[in-house]
Amino acid sequence: xxxxxxxxxxxxxxxxxxxxxxxxxxxxxxxxxxxxxxxxxxxxxxxxxxxxxxxxxxxxxxxxxxxxxxxxxxxxxxxxxxxxxxxxxxxxxxxxxxxxxxxxxxxxxxxxxxxxxxxxxxxxxxxxxxxxxxxxxxxxxxxxxxxxxxxxxxxxxxxxxxxxxxxxxxxxxxxxxxxxxxxxxxxxxxxxxxxxxxxxxxxxxxxxxxxxxxxxxxxxxxxxxxxxxxxxxxxxxxxxxxxxxxxxxxxxxxxxxxxxxxxxxxxxxxxxxxxxxxxxxxxxxxxxxxxxxxxxxxxxxxxxxxxxxxxxxxxxxxxxxxxxxxxxxxxxxxxxxxxxxxxxxxxxxxxxxxxxxxxxxxxxxxxxxxxxxxxxxxxxxxxxxxxxxxxxxxxxxxxxxxxxxxxxxxxxxxxxxxxxxxxxxxxxxxxxxxxxxxxxxxxxxxxxxxxxxxxxx
Amino acid sequence: xxxxxxxxxxxxxxxxxxxxxxxxxxxxxxxxxxxxxxxxxxxxxxxxxxxxxxxxxxxxxxxxxxxxxxxxxxxxxxxxxxxxxxxxxxxxxxxxxxxxxxxxxxxxxxxxxxxxxxxxxxxxxxxxxxxxxxxxxxxxxxxxxxxxxxxxxxxxxxxxxxxxxxxxxxxxxxxxxxxxxxxxxxxxxxxxxxxxxxxxxxxxxxxxxxxxxxxxxxxxxxxxxxxxxxxxxxxxxxxxxxxxxxxxxxxxxxxxxxxxxxxxxxxxxxxxxxxxxxxxxxxxxxxxxxxxxxxxxxxxxxxxxxxxxxxxxxxxxxxxxxxxxxxxxxxxxxxxxxxxxxxxxxxxxxxxxxxxxxxxxxxxxxxxxxxxxxxxxxxxxxxxxxxxxxxxxxxxxxxxxxxxxxxxxxxxxxxxxxxxxxxxxxxxxxxxxxxxxxxxxxxxxxxxxxxxxxxxxxxxxxxxxxxxxxxxxxxxxxxxxxxxxxxxxxxx
Numbered sequence: 001x002x003x004x005x006x007x008x009x010x011x012x013x014x015x016x017x018x019x020x021x022x023x024x025x026x027x028x029x030x031x032x033x034x035x036x037x038x039x040x041x042x043x044x045x046x047x048x049x050x051x052x053x054x055x056x057x058x059x060x061x062x063x064x065x066x067x068x069x070x071x072x073x074x075x076x077x078x079x080x081x082x083x084x085x086x087x088x089x090x091x092x093x094x095x096x097x098x099x100x101x102x103x104x105x106x107x108x109x110x111x112x113x114x115x116x117x118x119x120x121x122x123x124x125x126x127x128x129x130x131x132x133x134x135x136x137x138x139x140x141x142x143x144x145x146x147x148x149x150x151x152x153x154x155x156x157x158x159x160x161x162x163x164x165x166x167x168x169x170x171x172x173x174x175x176x177x178x179x180x181x182x183x184x185x186x187x188x189x190x191x192x193x194x195x196x197x198x199x200x201x202x203x204x205x206x207x208x209x210x211x212x213x214x215x216x217x218x219x220x221x222x223x224x225x226x227x228x229x230x231x232x233x234x235x236x237x238x239x240x241x242x243x244x245x246x247x248x249x250x251x252x253x254x255x256x257x258x259x260x261x262x263x264x265x266x267x268x269x270x271x272x273x274x275x276x277x278x279x280x281x282x283x284x285x286x287x288x289x290x291x292x293x294x295x296x297x298x299x300x301x302x303x304x305x306x307x308x309x310x311x312x313x314x315x316x317x318x319x320x321x322x323x324x325x326x327x328x329x330x331x332x333x334x335x336x337x338x339x340x341x342x343x344x345x346x347x348x349x350x351x352x353x354x355x356x357x358x359x360x361x362x363x364x365x366x367x368x369x370x371x372x373x374x375x376x377x378x379x380x381x382x383x384x385x386x387x388x389x390x391x392x393x394x395x396x397x398x399x400x401x402x403x404x405x406x407x408x409x410x411x412x413x414x415x416x417x418x419x420x421x422x423x424x425x426x427x428x429x430x431x432x433x434x435x436x437x438x439x440x441x442x443x444x445x446x447x448x449x450x451x452x453x454x455x456x457x
Numbered sequence: 458x459x460x461x462x463x464x465x466x467x468x469x470x471x472x473x474x475x476x477x478x479x480x481x482x483x484x485x486x487x488x489x490x491x492x493x494x495x496x497x498x499x500x501x502x503x504x505x506x507x508x509x510x511x512x513x514x515x516x517x518x519x520x521x522x523x524x525x526x527x528x529x530x531x532x533x534x535x536x537x538x539x540x541x542x543x544x545x546x547x548x549x550x551x552x553x554x555x556x557x558x559x560x561x562x563x564x565x566x567x568x569x570x571x572x573x574x575x576x577x578x579x580x581x582x583x584x585x586x587x588x589x590x591x592x593x594x595x596x597x598x599x600x601x602x603x604x605x606x607x608x609x610x611x612x613x614x615x616x617x618x619x620x621x622x623x624x625x626x627x628x629x630x631x632x633x634x635x636x637x638x639x640x641x642x643x644x645x646x647x648x649x650x651x652x653x654x655x656x657x658x659x660x661x662x663x664x665x666x667x668x669x670x671x672x673x674x675x676x677x678x679x680x681x682x683x684x685x686x687x688x689x690x691x692x693x694x695x696x697x698x699x700x701x702x703x704x705x706x707x708x709x710x711x712x713x714x715x716x717x718x719x720x721x722x723x724x725x726x727x728x729x730x731x732x733x734x735x736x737x738x739x740x741x742x743x744x745x746x747x748x749x750x751x752x753x754x755x756x757x758x759x760x761x762x763x764x765x766x767x768x769x770x771x772x773x774x775x776x777x778x779x780x781x782x783x784x785x786x787x788x789x790x791x792x793x794x795x796x797x798x799x800x801x802x803x804x805x806x807x808x809x810x811x812x813x814x815x816x817x818x819x820x821x822x823x824x825x826x827x828x829x830x831x832x833x834x835x836x837x838x839x840x841x842x843x844x845x846x847x848x849x850x851x852x853x854x855x856x857x858x859x860x861x862x863x864x865x866x867x868x869x870x871x872x873x874x875x876x877x878x879x880x881x882x883x884x885x886x887x888x889x890x891x892x893x894x895x896x897x898x899x900x901x902x903x904x905x906x907x908x909x910x911x912x913x914x915x916x917x918x919x920x921x922x923x924x925x926x927x928x929x930x931x932x933x934x935x936x937x938x939x940x941x942x943x944x945x946x947x948x949x
Contacts, residue, residue, distance in 0.1 A: 365630075367604060368597040377637065381531075384641045390669075393638055401631035408623065416611045416619050452530060 001062060002051045003042045003070060004110035010034040011103035018096025028085035031099040035078040038106070042070045046454075058178070059117050066114040068315060068454045069242055073109055073235055076322040077102070080235070082433035083330035084227040091139050091225045098138060098228075101131035105236065112243040117177040118167045121243060125163070125207060128236055129156050136224040136232070148223030155216040159206030166199030179251035186255060197252055197259060201266075204247070207240040210300060211269040214293045218277075221289035229285070230329030233292040238318035241299050245314055248303055256306050257388075263303050264389050271297035271399040278406045285338045287406055288328060291364065294403055295321050298379055301396065304389075305382030312452050313378030319444060319451060320371035324363040327437040330430070331357040336422035343410055344419025352431055353423065354414040359438040361407040363445070366400055371444035376400065378448075466523040467509040468537035468588040471547055472581055475502055479577030486570050492558070495573035499554040502580070506551040509544065510934075528593075532644075532651035536590040542789060542938035545931060546587040546709075546716060549796045552916075553708045554580050557701035559913035560804045564811065566613055566699070579605040579705060586713050592640045592652040595721070599677070600633055602710065606702065613699040621693040628690045632680040639673030642666065643725060657725050658945070664728065671729035674722050675737070682714035682770045684737075685744020695763040700807035703759070707766050708800040712792050715773050719789070719938070723777070724945045734778050738864065741775040742872050744768075749878035753885075758806045758816040761886060762799065765842065768875050769795050775872065776857035782943055784860015789935045790928055791853030794841075794921075798850060801838040801917035805831065808910055809890070818886060823895030830906050832891050834914040839887050841921045843880045849924035 017030055041051070046067045081099075088095050108127030115121040133156065137149025167177075173193040174182050182193075206213040221229045252259065274294030281287040299317055302310040331353050335342050347354040363372035383393050413419075444451060465473075478498035485491040512520050521539035528534075539547070554576065566572045582602030589595035603626065610622040640652070646666070647656040662670065680687045695703050723730050745768045752764035773791055776784035808831060809824070810816045825832040841848035844855075854876070862869045906914070924931060 362604075368600045373600075377641075380638065381641050381645070384638065385645055394635070397634035397638055398631060401627060401634055404627055404630050405623075408626065412611065412619060412623070415608070449528065449530060 014100035087227040109239040144223035163203030169196030234322040267300040310382030317375040320375040343413040346414040346421040476581035482574035491570040541935040562909040575605040615697040618697040621697040636677035692763040745771040779864040781860040787856025794849040852928040
């Protein structure tokens with residue numbers, strides 16, 4: 001609760017400090033302070049120390065799951081700020097605004113993970129996406145950034161419309177916005193409700209970039225400034241996933257067997273398109289964009305399985321995927337040439353960047369000892385346990401093997417190919433944050449309980 | 458849990474020591490420091506294994522078994538056991554590394570600290586595979602052993618190394634993922650939701666599920682062994698990798714697949730095994746004949762040995778699936794013998810390439826006159842490769858064919874043709890490379906074998922002859938594992 005309010009307030013604070021403080025470089029310190037405050041508040045709420053008690057009529061419900069997820073989101077954003085602080089200053093002049101928008105997104109994330117009515121879900125998703133339309137186009141003089149923004153906007157409002165329509169259908173059938181009220185089970189299932197569920201599924205599939213609703217992803221991710229892409233591809237995506245899971249688990253859980261087929265098809269399509277298309281990319285940034293589609297496919301397995309393993313798995317996956325992707329994008333931002341050849345010989349030029357990037361890529365591939373492995377592992381256990389459509393699980397691991405191909409091409413370029421990769425200067429803070437990210441990935445990879453134990457506090 | 462008076466158990470020691478010494482090696486950037494450090498570290502590992510042989514039996518249970526709580530929520534514990542077969546394979550792993558380091562002592566690798574560090578890391582991974590008693594831990598090490606090898610084979614070796622290693626990696630990674638699904642499937646059917654091997658054996662699988670899981674497991678093991686037709690990565694990778702890497706790959710890593718059949722596949726899926734024995738043995742025997750024929754026409758020494766390795770491993774696989782005591786005994790013994798013999802062969806090839814600059818059979822000839830010492834070593838090892846009596850491989854192959862005979866006469870007859878074929882290609886190779894007239898290349902090459910390499914080859918030859926005369930050294934060692942394995946089969 002307080003983290004939702006605080007993040008909104010801090011966003012306003014950031015905007016005002018932009019008026020009074022002229023120095024660009026100060027922005028990141030205020031933002032970091034805000035992140036620490038958010039983490040602290042979230043931590044205290046986790047231990048049941050509340051600052052604000054508001055009567056919100058059960059519209060939001062706070063659980064250990066949501067708080068652990070918030071902690072992951074805030075920690076990842078903190079690392080994201082540390083890694084991209086300098087990057088933000090090169091995008092344009094309105095640094096304070098960029099940070100402010102990100103704080104607004106975090107407010108939306110808070111709503112989207114703890115909603116109890118469809119109204120709050122809608123608000124959360126909208127608060128997440130509207131600042132992103134602006135951020136995607138923040139590199140104003142770059143045509144590609146403008147293109148990304150307009151594409152994202154058009155696709156985004158389109159899916160928003162679909163979602164609203166779905167909500168209307170559901171409200172029309174059940175007469176309530178509260179999600180518990182919708183969990184009626186098969187007996188009361190009406191055609192209108194089916195339409196509503198399908199529409200909402202499509203809209204959320206847009207938001208999490210599941211195929212065949214992923215078409216906006218490559219251009220938007222490629223066009224937006226790298227720092228923004230890294231934020232969109234990680235925190236925003238996993239938050240949408242948590243909302244997706246939360247809704248379908250609590251509102252439509254009793255009809256799982258009915259909509260599981262649809263999710264199966266979406267998952268298979270996402271895995272296939274994401275992985276196969278990533279193989280053919282020559283630009284690492286585009287490759288990472290498609291890889292984020294591929295990982296969306298893996299996260300869809302949580303919806304497919306819909307059991308304890310799947311829920312725990314989504315938490316692990318969020319952490320593993322966000323950390324690795326934020327790290328990998330941060331390294332990418334420091335390389336001058338985004339093509340695969342631009343990485344040739346990086347190991348000699350910048351050994352630390354190459355080494356940590358290897359850890360990130362290994363984690364994305366899902367090699368043991370990294371968080372990515374356990375995340376995939378939990379997802380697969382959840383999927384096998386659901387007992388249906390075993391072929392999907394086999395298909396998923398074969399696609400994971402394909403993913404090894406494109407991630408290892410980057411490793412090959414960095415270590416085994418000769419060339420002189422051009423690297424921007426990197427600060428000490430950047431190096432340390434990069435190391436922390438890599439260490440966190442390995443730590444979660446060995447001791448996942450560190451995260452998961454919190455769920456059962 | 459272990460009692461307090463045990464400070465550290467042998468399996469832990471064998472895991473942590475190479476791991477830590479490997480990490481140290483990364484920081485020894487000066488000249489030969491990393492090379493020397495790794496050589497000594499690998500000697501110490503041999504000594505640790507040697508010492509561990511004094512502490513066998515029930516009295517020392519706590520020294521050989523260890524289990525830590527690791528991921529309690531999903532029922533995985535960090536469980537290691539050091540039984541007969543594990544002991545034998547750890548000995549092989551421990552021996553392989555100093556032999557590899559000694560042979561290439563005169564060779565200088567670029568960035569030696571990375572090279573030797575990665576080598577020792579892969580040693581730690583292999584030890585973990587051979588001792589793991591928990592399916593998840595096993596899978597961890599199964600994958601981890603590959604990662605250092607991937608980096609080693611991609612950075613040092615022939616011109617096409619990157620593509621060859623990549624093929625190898627994608628092959629094994631895809632297969633390993635299938636193994637993971639298999640592990641998950643069995644795990645979900647265990648009575649106590651645990652990854653321990655004992656729970657896996659107790660798991661009650663539906664017949665269809667067991668068959669499916671059997672193939673998921675076998676996929677990973679078949680690629681690693683490699684079993685025909687999953688072998689295509691092997692000749693390319695062996696040919697392109699640097700000599701020490703090839704030695705580890707073929708001498709030790711290939712044994713992971715065979716080992717896993719005995720430790721995991723057959724005990725966990727006894728019913729499915731009986732269903733598919735025919736198919737697997739058929740593939741193995743077909744692969745043996747096929748690989749023998751291909752080995753016959755190879756001009757590259759490395760490729761020849763690679764194909765000959767497929768023949769030997771195919772026989773081990775067939776003997777294990779044959780399911781008779783003598784066959785399994787023979788396969789277990791042969792795992793060790795084949796490891797030693799093939800490492801010996803790679804040593805000779807490496808020395809030839811080092812001194813003469815080529816490994817094409819057609820370009821070599823008459824080395825015997827310029828380097829008699831090398832010739833003696835090679836002839837002994839080559840004879841062991843074709844399993845002549847008095848060499849170690851004879852006992853193993855005899856036991857295996859004996860075991861296979863109980864399974865089927867015609868299968869054995871077909872498999873036996875590979876002995877003749879192996880005599881043809883091996884002796885052909887010896888004759889063309891070592892005898893005959895010298896040519897410009899071989900006459901000019903300096904034929905001196907370095908002291909270190911000579912020492913390593915002597916060790917190999919001693920082991921070959923010793924185990925040829927007294928194979929019980931190994932057979933007694935692995936008796937407990939084979940007993941357990943046979944009881945499991947008999948209890949069906």
